[in-house]
Amino acid sequence: MRYVLAIATLVLAGVLLVFGIGQRTFLAGPAEIRYEAATVDGAPYAVLPAEVLDAAPGQPNVVVESAGAFVAMGSQSDVDAWVEPFDHEVIGADTQNRELTSTAVAATAEADGESAEEPATGIDPRGSDLWLDEWSANAGSTGDQEASTPGGEASLLRVPMDLEPGQAALIAVDGTEPLPDSIAVSWVQDRSTPWAGPLLAGGGLLAVVGGILYLLAVDHNRRGLGPRRGRRGPLQGIRNSFGKRKQMSALDGVDAAGVRPPEGRESGRSSGSDAAVVPDSSEQKPKKRTKRGKQAQRIALPAVGLLLAFGVTACSPSYWPDLGGAQPEESAEPEGSEPNAAPVPVSGQQIDRIIQRLSETTGGADDALDADALAGRFTGDALAQRAANYQIREELPTYEVVPPRITDEGLDYDLVQSTEGWPRTMFITVASASGADAAAAEDAGEATEEAEAAETDAGTEQASSPSLALLMTQQSPQENYAVSRVIALRGGITMPDAAPVEEGTALLSADQQGLVLAPAEVGDAFATVLQEGPESAAAENFDIAEDDALTTRGGEAWRAQSQRDADDDDRTVQYSVSVAQGEESPVSLSTGTGGALVATTVIENRIEDADGGRWQPKAEGAVTALTGIEGNVDRLERQVAHQMLFFVPSAESGDKIQILGVTTELVGASE
Numbered sequence: 191m192r193y194v195l196a197i198a199t200l201v202l203a204g205v206l207l208v209f210g211i212g213q214r215t216f217l218a219g220p221a222e223i224r225y226e227a228a229t230v231d232g233a234p235y236a237v238l239p240a241e242v243l244d245a246a247p248g249q250p251n252v253v254v255e256s257a258g259a260f261v262a263m264g265s266q267s268d269v270d271a272w273v274e275p276f277d278h279e280v281i282g283a284d285t286q287n288r289e290l291t292s293t294a295v296a297a298t299a300e301a302d303g304e305s306a307e308e309p310a311t312g313i314d315p316r317g318s319d320l321w322l323d324e325w326s327a328n329a330g331s332t333g334d335q336e337a338s339t340p341g342g343e344a345s346l347l348r349v350p351m352d353l354e355p356g357q358a359a360l361i362a363v364d365g366t367e368p369l370p371d372s373i374a375v376s377w378v379q380d381r382s383t384p385w386a387g388p389l390l391a392g393g394g395l396l397a398v399v400g401g402i403l404y405l406l407a408v409d410h411n412r413r414g415l416g417p418r419r420g421r422r423g424p425l426q427g428i429r430n431s432f433g434k435r436k437q438m439s440a441l442d443g444v445d446a447a448g449v450r451p452p453e454g455r456e457s458g459r460s461s462g463s464d465a466a467v468v469p470d471s472s473e474q475k476p477k478k479r480t481k482r483g484k485q486a487q488r489i490a491l492p493a494v495g496l497l498l499a500f501g502v503t504a505c506s507p508s509y510w511p512d513l514g515g516a517q518p519e520e521s522a523e524p525e526g527s528e529p530n531a532a533p534v535p536v537s538g539q540q541i542d543r544i545i546q547r548l549s550e551t552t553g554g555a556d557d558a559l560d561a562d563a564l565a566g567r568f569t570g571d572a573l574a575q576r577a578a579n580y581q582i583r584e585e586l587p588t589y590e591v592v593p594p595r596i597t598d599e600g601l602d603y604d605l606v607q608s609t610e611g612w613p614r615t616m617f618i619t620v621a622s623a624s625g626a627d628a629a630a631a632e633d634a635g636e637a638t639e640e641a642e643a644a645e646t647d648a649g650t651e652q653a654s655s656p657s658l659a660l661l662m663t664q665q666s667p668q669e670n671y672a673v674s675r676v677i678a679l680r681g682g683i684t685m686p687d688a689a690p691v692e693e694g695t696a697l698l699s700a701d702q703q704g705l706v707l708a709p710a711e712v713g714d715a716f717a718t719v720l721q722e723g724p725e726s727a728a729a730e731n732f733d734i735a736e737d738d739a740l741t742t743r744g745g746e747a748w749r750a751q752s753q754r755d756a757d758d759d760d761r762t763v764q765y766s767v768s769v770a771q772g773e774e775s776p777v778s779l780s781t782g783t784g785g786a787l788v789a790t791t792v793i794e795n796r797i798e799d800a801d802g803g804r805w806q807p808k809a810e811g812a813v814t815a816l817t818g819i820e821g822n823v824d825r826l827e828r829q830v831a832h833q834m835l836f837f838v839p840s841a842e843s844g845d846k847i848q849i850l851g852v853t854t855e856l857v858g859a860s861e
Contacts, residue, residue: 192407196400203396210389223248227281227290227373234312235278236292236361236369237269240353245283248377252349254327254361256370259347262315262324262360267610268535269358271667272320274298276312279369281361290375312365319544319670322357322537325349348376532608534694536616541604541691544662544671545620549598556595556625559584569663570674570774571791571833575855578816582856585815591855594622594655594678601657603685605779605787608694614664615697616671617779617787619679624655656681659835659851661777661789674774675789677835679851686837686848689782698778698786705786705838706731706847709778712836713771713790716849720745720794721769733846740832740852744794745769752798762803768795772831778838785839787850794830813859829858 223246227236243250252261264272275297282291316326327347351359361373536544548567555563561577568576576593583589601619656678662671679685689695700710707715718728723746734741741747745767752765772791779787798807807826809819819826833853839845 192410196403196407199396199400199403203393203400206389206393206396210393222379223377225283225288225290225375227292232368233277233279233294234362234365234368235273235276236281236373237273237278238281238359238361239266240355240357242281242283242375243353245285246377248379250351251376251378252351252359253374253376254347254370255345255372256363257345258363259327259370260316260362261347261349262321263351263353263357264321266356266358268320268667269360313668314365315360315362319540319664320667322540532610534606534608534692535614536606538691541618542600545600546598549596552596566670567672569672571772571831572673572676574857575831578857579855582812582815586812589812592625594658595625596658597621597623604691605688605695606691607697612664612666615777616662618660620658620660622655622658675833676853677789677833677851678853683850686781686785687783693782695782696780698780702778704840706841707838709776709786709788712788712838712847713776713792717769717771717792721767722746731847733848748796761805762801763805763807764799764801766797784843785837788836788838790834792832792834794832796828796830798826800824812856817859819859819861823861825861827860828856831855831857
């Protein structure tokens with residue numbers, strides 16, 4: 191019975207070991223599942239919806255074999271809107287035939303003035319602000335994930351991709367070339383075998399137990415054979431079998447001490463007698479015991495070896511089940527909150543990437559004084575002011591007004607319009623770096639009259655690297671976000687409370703009611719304050735400090751001071767000023783907590799008129815660099831633009847409008 195129990199244990203150990211090894215070998219599934227796609231000739235883009243990646247289990251990888259292959263991921267609505275003006279394909283999955291399908295979709299919208307019957311010329315999708323992440327062959331990823339080109343092949347792009355519901359991937363080359371012939375999705379299978387470790391460890395343990403049971407069975411049999419000769423302790427029978435080896439040596443002619451037996455007793459014979467002597471049975475049994483002992487060793491030692499081997503190989507975490515029981519955390523929505531009517535189209539990761547690209551573009555343009563380099567990233571008043579500054583500084587290196595450099599350091603005060611359509615607007619804040627050239631400032635000497643006229647509180651703040659507020663708009667899916675206004679925030683202000691960026695905000699209409707002033711009226715009201723002075727009726731709507739540099743040095747304050755200086759010098763010249771809101775429409779975003787941010791531009795026209803007298807205004811310096819007008823003229827008019835940011839509280843709050851920031855620049859002049 192003891193042998194039966196030992197053998198049964200060893201058999202069970204063998205079964206467990208076979209299944210444990212089998213999980214890592216013949217019972218393991220394929221390393222990956224691969225679906226190939228047959229693409230339609232001529233289409234430059236392919237859209238891969240998120241549900242396609244759920245066609246098979248495992249980690250999905252998008253595999254594109256082509257030089258210059260490109261893959262991007264974004265929301266399904268953004269990807270569809272981007273490819274809408276172009277012929278493209280939509281990829282699906284045929285799980286029955288284990289392959290990808292493709293459906294050709296014709297251009298359905300107009301783009302760049304081309305009709306749907308004549309599809310728009312394809313454009314390169316690289317660098318679009320719509321993408322959450324993008325990959326190019328030999329270029330890697332712009333985000334956290336990594337693309338690979340196995341074997342260093344530049345023509346093979348393999349992208350591990352996890353798409354959330356409502357997302358999609360875009361596949362292309364450069365927008366002009368047809369799609370690659372080889373597009374596939376490969377699902378890497380989970381090679382972890384959580385029960386291999388327990389099976390191998392259990393099998394090894396049972397092998398040892400079976401070996402011990404077998405040894406005990408053999409020992410039990412040994413105890414029943416022959417005299418014990420006074421031995422004590424465990425495994426007595428087995429130890430007896432090893433002790434009998436010495437007796438067997440004596441039977442062969444040498445005793446335990448190495449002394450041969452006396453003559454006449456050799457080979458079991460009596461001296462002086464030819465009669466054969468039958469050996470005693472007790473002298474033959476030790477040989478059988480020794481043989482069985484060797485068999486026990488041959489069985490037990492491999493069992494111990496197997497246990498050590500499998501104990502080492504089963505140490506990998508993939509061999510064992512995860513007993514932690516960790517569950518993914520679910521994001522709980524605040525009680526009573528309702529989902530937004532429209533999604534927030536830009537994530538924090540996208541904002542960081544947009545700021546980085548903007549900083550690189552602007553930095554290069556600032557260094558080269560090249561307004562053309564700002565194309566695609568600047569527009570409207572922001573482009574006009576920076577272009578004017580570049581032109582002046584290129585002709586007049588000593589010009590003191592230098593725009594602060596836009597850095598890629600976000601300040602975490604952002605408002606993003608919640609919308610699925612276009613245009614899309616967002617308000618972001620970034621840190622700046624001083625744009626002033628110290629060497630040029632030392633050589634400048636006394637500032638020109640034009641520089642003094644352009645200097646305001648905002649100009650002073652610019653020199654000290656203020657925080658910047660950027661108003662950005664994306665006009666269409668195929669365009670990137672462009673800066674329409676750059677506003678230097680005033681030192682010491684406190685930005686109004688605003689909803690988190692992930693909640694989004696609303697773009698308010700120009701005639702929005704419920705505020706101290708409608709957004710369209712804010713710029714005009716402040717223009718009246720500048721033109722008439724702080725004592726005007728319009729000033730009652732604004733919280734203006736007595737030492738506010740903009741109102742004490744610009745507008746009516748500038749006119750009055752200039753006229754007094756002229757009269758003191760007996761110069762027969764008349765000074766006047768006209769201020770109005772610029773042609774660019776104001777933009778207003780709800781803060782989500784009451785009130786709105788309103789960004790607008792106020793244009794101040796400063797006029798010098800000889801008025802028939804002998805003294806004439808003189809065009810020089812920045813005016814000459816900007817317009818080419820030079821020398822004495824009868825009438826000189828300068829246009830100074832103030833890009834401004836206001837916080838307009840709700841009417842019921844009883845608060846006044848706050849001036850949060852301003853950027854001032856000389857943008858034009860005329861006779």
